[in-house]
Amino acid sequence: MNYIVKTAMAMCVAACFASCGESADRPDAAAKEQSQDRSEAVVDNIMSRRSIRRYADRQVPRDVLDKIIECGINAPNGRNQQAYEVKVVADSASAAYLADSVKGLYRAPVYMFIANDTGYDMSLIDTGLLSGNIGLAAWAYGIGSVNLGMPVRSIKENPELLKRLGFSEGYDLCLILALGYPAETPDAKPRKSDKVQFVSICE
Template structure:
């Protein structure tokens, strides 16, 4: 029994040392994931060039590998990277929102050369959470490849009044637009805005 206790004690110490070494190694050598998260900014000004399909495919594959409840994958994603198609969608959205301020529909897309429209399944109560996780994966993976992004809510509001634009996006019946992401190569380098750490507390 004494030998067993010595063995368990040694195992616990070895595990503690191993965990400590891993933590120190991460702190000393930097952590690419953390650096990517902390350096990402919302980009609202983009260069004229678009993002290649191969790069977008990688970003989207990262997106759909996000954690999601029961692996329901209760999302649908539509990507618009053709300027002519984007102009058509904007025209349809403007037609559905005649009371909108002139230029506000087009302006809400921030001139991003790539637009990603995400719809969720409202019949599943965790679907909005899953779509949020999908979106974060898209934005962070894009940033790691030098592609900037901005998460947009205004296009979703305009889409609600534009059935022809929704028809163009061709979401499955029952799916509702919930998030729009603009993407492209950044033409600006905004500074980080303050974050309130006071909103985070450990419960003792």
């Protein structure tokens, strides 16, 4: 084999190794970058969420609502019992009626009334996790929400209205979520970082 042929073969082998190396590295780098982008998007969604109390006069599409609800019920919950019931009010006549008649209920296109199963001692935690998922999923779709405790009391003082929500026996209304496209951009409220402490229980 003359020198030129040997050199050409060596170059081919080298090019082949180089291209094999590239194709093996690239998917790794792309996957890493994609995973980093996804983590940043999730953290940004959590950190940018704010309670929204003023909403645009715009309906939330039903398919988006369905997706948000699906994310809500995908939350962790005790024994997977899903010890809650949620009544969603999304028609404009009912939403307007509620805003006019319930004290502390901000005017919104969608309300979710959440009740916990009083027969299960962890059910309130389930409702909180459900509501957390709903709020974050909604925010990811550009929809604001606020958890409401105060109007729960108003509704409980109105048994006729409570009955119309139609919760099953043994379920107690504990939380309301108002949702809609934001018409305000509130600032973040300060958090107390010393509420969380690392402790060591071994010397």
